Amino acid sequence: MKALLTRRHALTAIAVSTVSILTACKKADDTSKGGAGDAIKVGEFASLTGKEATFGQSSHKGTLLAIEELNAAGGVLGRKFELITEDTQSKQGESASVVRKLVSRDKVIAILGEVASGRSMEAAPICQNAKVPMISPSSTNPKVTEVGDFVFRVCFIDPFQGTVMALFAKNTLKAKNVAVLTDAAAPYSVGLATFFKEKFIADGGKISVEQKFSSGDKDFKAQLTAIKASNPEAIFAPCYYTEAGLITQQARQLGINLPIFGGDGWEAPELLTIGGKAMDGTFYSTHYSPEDKAEMVQTFVKKFKARWNNEVPDAMAALGYDSALVLADAIKRAGGTDGQKLRDALAATKDFVGITGKTTLDAKRNATKPAVIIEVRDGKFVYKETVNP
Ligand code: PHE
Numbered sequence: 001m002k003a004l005l006t007r008r009h010a011l012t013a014i015a016v017s018t019v020s021i022l023t024a025c026k027k028a029d030d031t032s033k034g035g036a037g038d039a040i041k042v043g044e045f046a047s048l049t050g051k052e053a054t055f056g057q058s059s060h061k062g063t064l065l066a067i068e069e070l071n072a073a074g075g076v077l078g079r080k081f082e083l084i085t086e087d088t089q090s091k092q093g094e095s096a097s098v099v100r101k102l103v104s105r106d107k108v109i110a111i112l113g114e115v116a117s118g119r120s121m122e123a124a125p126i127c128q129n130a131k132v133p134m135i136s137p138s139s140t141n142p143k144v145t146e147v148g149d150f151v152f153r154v155c156f157i158d159p160f161q162g163t164v165m166a167l168f169a170k171n172t173l174k175a176k177n178v179a180v181l182t183d184a185a186a187p188y189s190v191g192l193a194t195f196f197k198e199k200f201i202a203d204g205g206k207i208s209v210e211q212k213f214s215s216g217d218k219d220f221k222a223q224l225t226a227i228k229a230s231n232p233e234a235i236f237a238p239c240y241y242t243e244a245g246l247i248t249q250q251a252r253q254l255g256i257n258l259p260i261f262g263g264d265g266w267e268a269p270e271l272l273t274i275g276g277k278a279m280d281g282t283f284y285s286t287h288y289s290p291e292d293k294a295e296m297v298q299t300f301v302k303k304f305k306a307r308w309n310n311e312v313p314d315a316m317a318a319l320g321y322d323s324a325l326v327l328a329d330a331i332k333r334a335g336g337t338d339g340q341k342l343r344d345a346l347a348a349t350k351d352f353v354g355i356t357g358k359t360t361l362d363a364k365r366n367a368t369k370p371a372v373i374i375e376v377r378d379g380k381f382v383y384k385e386t387v388n389p
Helices: 002-006 028-032 053-072 094-104 117-130 158-172 187-202 221-229 241-253 270-279 295-307 315-334 339-347
Strands: 019-022 040-046 081-087 110-112 134-136 151-153 177-183 206-213 234-236 260-262 282-286 352-354 357-359 371-377 380-387
Touching: 040 053, 040 094, 040 315, 053 081, 053 295, 053 315, 081 094, 094 110, 094 117, 110 315, 117 134, 117 151, 117 187, 134 315, 158 187, 158 234, 158 260, 158 282, 158 371, 158 380, 177 187, 177 221, 187 206, 206 221, 221 241, 241 260, 241 270, 241 282, 270 371, 295 315, 315 339, 315 352
Parallel strands: 040 081, 040 110, 110 134, 134 151, 177 206, 177 234, 234 260, 260 282
Antiparallel strands: 019 081, 282 371, 352 357, 371 380
């Protein structure tokens, strides 16, 4: 956290929670004029602290790396980028207020974020009303981009992710009867559970029981006891990593030794620190693997490790990186940063090659990309397979 906040070059007076990275513009007053040569102000909102802190930190590190590389190469249209980052603290209500600040106080030309679907949904109407394009790197709930035509994402959506995991349960786990444990307070979780159930049932599977909890809960014994009584062959828990770790640990304590699996919300090193040994034999789907042999991916892994203290980039880092590059590409094609023109250029994004595959934005401003399945084995994340759309 500290390393992220120390690189702070203020152009104008900025709030304490703001991380402003400027490698470009030298004179503070340059930015207020809005003419050619001024820094392009891009806003970012991310959960840098709180319950999903690794989401925001990873995403931010990827985004910032891309911005620094773009600036080192001269920026776009002769202008460099200034990234202004706000912390959503993994809290409800915070996204709307920080994005409002980015739009009205900082006058950013576009917004990158958030990771969690619920927080993206909270901020999207503000961007839509202000006609400031917003790109979520990694929110997968379909409702995010349904907010309006200024809202985009560079990742796949949950009808696909739910299908991938339903097929995984059926074909790889050979399960016919699966229990579902949903975080009723997270739109991401509710959506992914729904899409999973639809596909699994359509393919002849059964849901033995569905149990619910609320983000932040710590005791899942009641739900797990009900799940155990329903005799499933596996448990699907589409939630975020903090709860996934606790759920799996408590399941093992109750003698439930079934495969437990989830979606991209499981992706964080903390999954292993929270869940410990209990995580062995669990699986989740995500957007990318650092083990991918593709040259572009390996170059990215190398650059990221060099920049961030030898840390291996996860999916959020890769998607954060891609989101900034997609934005820069659209600015280039738009010939400037006018909101409407930039929106139109973003909407026309086609076959843009990034770390997480090619980004082509469809009529609903969503991308179609392969999913990756990861297995936890001997306390490590192991790449299992890639599932193409
Ligand atoms: N897809 C999740 C959501 O929409 C966020 C996420 C993306 C988490 C990538 C981890 C990795 O809420």
